Amino acid sequence: MTNCPHASSGNRARNNSSPRENAYVLYDDTVADKNHSRSIELVRRQWSGNTHSVIRGIGIVTCIYVNPELGKFWLIDYRIFAPSEDGKTKLDHATEMFDLAIHSKQLQFRAVLMDTWYATRQFMLHIERKGKIYYCPVQANRQVDEGDGTGVSYQPVDGLEWSREEKACGKNVHVKDFPRGHRLQLFRLVVSTDRTDYVVTNDTTQHSTDDTQQVCAIRWKIEQLHREVKQVTGLERCQCRVGRIQRNHIACAMLVWCRFKELADETGRTVYQIKFGQLSDYLIEQLKSPSVKMALA
Numbered sequence: 001m002t003n004c005p006h007a008s009s010g011n012r013a014r015n016n017s018s019p020r021e022n023a024y025v026l027y028d029d030t031v032a033d034k035n036h037s038r039s040i041e042l043v044r045r046q047w048s049g050n051t052h053s054v055i056r057g058i059g060i061v062t063c064i065y066v067n068p069e070l071g072k073f074w075l076i077d078y079r080i081f082a083p084s085e086d087g088k089t090k091l092d093h094a095t096e097m098f099d100l101a102i103h104s105k106q107l108q109f110r111a112v113l114m115d116t117w118y119a120t121r122q123f124m125l126h127i128e129r130k131g132k133i134y135y136c137p138v139q140a141n142r143q144v145d146e147g148d149g150t151g152v153s154y155q156p157v158d159g160l161e162w163s164r165e166e167k168a169c170g171k172n173v174h175v176k177d178f179p180r181g182h183r184l185q186l187f188r189l190v191v192s193t194d195r196t197d198y199v200v201t202n203d204t205t206q207h208s209t210d211d212t213q214q215v216c217a218i219r220w221k222i223e224q225l226h227r228e229v230k231q232v233t234g235l236e237r238c239q240c241r242v243g244r245i246q247r248n249h250i251a252c253a254m255l256v257w258c259r260f261k262e263l264a265d266e267t268g269r270t271v272y273q274i275k276f277g278q279l280s281d282y283l284i285e286q287l288k289s290p291s292v293k294m295a296l297a
Helices: 009-015 090-103 121-129 164-169 209-217 220-233 243-267 271-288
Strands: 024-033 044-048 053-067 072-081 111-114 133-138 143-145 171-175 184-192 195-201
Touching: 024 044, 024 072, 024 090, 024 220, 053 090, 053 220, 053 243, 072 090, 072 220, 072 243, 090 121, 111 209, 121 133, 133 209, 164 209, 184 209, 195 209, 220 243, 220 271, 243 271
Parallel strands: 024 111, 111 133
Antiparallel strands: 024 053, 044 053, 053 072, 133 195, 143 171, 171 184, 184 195
């Protein structure tokens, strides 16, 4: 059963996604920080990419739909990560949401973008079986073979040598533990002077590192969602101990963000301007004509 509170989000994504075949579905997770709590249900110790450390919090796996032509995105599904309750991993949740996006929501999209955590053989092959493309970064120690298949010699991706042509066009490789003869395109993306990402895709027609980097940049849309939903909806502020109330609070926060995002798209403003502009307008009005008069002695 879906945890997404905004049932019409998928409908709006279908209606506003032309050309739909070029759209993307993104998966990632975030942690609602409850680091100072000791009695709240659903809270568990887990890695937070925001703090780059293990904290106590509630994990939320999210799925968004991106139309690159319009530059817009929609939240279409999310799941509460609570393995002690349902026994499901983050990959289980992502797989369920992926299948629902195709079969239930009937969204049309070309490719799936995801973080390193989801770049597993099981999920990648599942996406391929559904006829979709994926782009995902892999760990620097992921074992690959760049040979022609006559002899297998695996080595970590960060140990590969790259010619000038390969830096621009990528490598065709076999990833360890994938079926025999299964080939993927591997790209080396230099993000900064101290960070290099390695990205694989099953789109064997992709031969441009620059194009791959542009595709991967779309993944920041889901980071935008996580940042905005925490900063403008109070997602992390509920201190109730009961798990059901926490779930309801998260659902309300997601609903609020969906409405803010809808208004922002309609008016050409940001969700921050929608949120804090109301307070600004109220303060201006009160300064002009206070509803509570001050009596001076």
